[in-house]
Structures are given as C-alpha cells and as structure tokens.
Amino acid sequence: MVNWRESAACRFEDPELFFPVTEDGASLAQIERARRICHRCPVEQECRSWALRRGEADGVWGGLTARQRKSLSPARTSAERSRGAGEAE
Numbered sequence: 303m304v305n306w307r308e309s310a311a312c313r314f315e316d317p318e319l320f321f322p323v324t325e326d327g328a329s330l331a332q333i334e335r336a337r338r339i340c341h342r343c344p345v346e347q348e349c350r351s352w353a354l355r356r357g358e359a360d361g362v363w364g365g366l367t368a369r370q371r372k373s374l375s376p377a378r379t380s381a382e383r384s385r386g387a388g389e390a391e
Contacts (some may be wrong), residue, residue: 307345
C-alpha cells in the first residue's frame with residue numbers, strides 16, 4: 303500500500319495550520335479550519351490511528367486536537383490499534 307500521507311487532504315496545506323499555539327481563544331478558528339480539512343480526508347482514520355500510536359503531543363491529527371487525543375481512554379486507543387492502521391472507517 304502507498305504511504306497514507308500521500309493521499310492526505312492536508313499534503314498541500316500549510317503545516318502551520320495544523321499546529322495552533324493554543325487550543326482556545328483566537329486559535330479556535332484555526333483548529334476548526336484544520337479539522338474541516340481532516341473530515342474530508344480519505345485517510346483521516348489512518349492519520350488519527352498513527353497519531354494515537356505515536357503519542358503525538360501537538361497539533362491536529364486525524365481531526366483530533368492534542369487535548370482530544372489525550373482524553374481518549376486506554377481502551378479506545380487499544381481498540382484502534384487492534385483494528386489496524388490501514389483500515390478506513
């Protein structure tokens with residue numbers, strides 16, 4: 303399979319968009335714009351799973367902010383791992 307990143311909707315976007323300074327205030331519009339790109343992405347689930355497995359501490363990955371990824375329960379993370387990184391929802 304081709305690397306999932308090659309099919310990502312964000313591949314031609316400014317990477318800064320996906321790394322807001324904060325997750326509140328003025329950054330909310332930036333986060334929402336990044337999430338809209340994620341939600342139309344054909345590899346959103348692969349990206350999300352990758353970020354969860356790697357423990358990405360910053361940025362928007364697979365439509366989730368760092369805070370959202372941190373709040374996921376260990377059971378949810380394990381369930382995503384067991385489904386495999388190559389599967390789409």
